[in-house]
Amino acid sequence: MKRATGLVTVAAALLAGAAFAGETAPQDVKFEDLAVNASLSGGAGDPVEGANVFKSRKLGNCLACHANSDMKSELFHGTVGxxxxxxxxxxxxxxxxxxxxxxxxxxxxxxxMPGFYSVNVGENVREDLIGKTILSAQQVEDVVAYLATLKE
Ligand code: HEC
Structure with a gap:
């Protein structure tokens, strides 16, 4: 039994690795005509996760600057953007x-507006944050999938 559990762990680790295989590194993102055509994660985004990225202070915190009628139940909506x-x-x-x-x-x-998938965040960045992006490739895809649902 022990051995079987070990194999499952190895398989899970391989799957997790595969999820990153299609990912584009922040410095390799291609901007063409003010657009980025390829998914950053290599996969589709999830609009439900994206709504969470949008409102969560620990993730996108987009609501701090952008009002959004789709999130009426949230108390604070910023007006910077x-x-x-x-x-x-x-x-x-x-x-x-x-x-x-x-x-x-x-x-x-x-x-x-911050660059959420950029390592070009200016000077005097805290050492432990160098090379890190605010959002992961998948979180960007999720929030993009969510924004695409905001139709009038
Ligand atoms: C510090 C404030 C700030 C934060 C945080 C911020 N934005 Fe923005 N955003 C702006 C401003 C300001 C603009 C308008 C462009 C400009 O003048 O710079 C903008 C523009 C936009 C636009 C285009 C607006 C339109 O509809 O024409 C989108 C879409 C957008 N932001 C999405 C987001 C998302 C998603 C997040 C969170 C992941 C986010 N923003 C976080 C300030 C912010």
């Missing part, structure tokens, strides 16, 4: 992916 209502009408998924991955590539250097 435009409201997210109809974002899925205004932008193609490839454009939403570019905005979330690195807003500077779309709106220019002066934007206050």
């Amino acid at each position: 435009p409201a997210m209502d109809g974002a899925g009408d205004r932008w193609e998924p490839a454009q939403l992916r570019a905005i979330v991955a690195d807003a500077k590539e779309v709106f220019g250097e002066q934007t206050v």
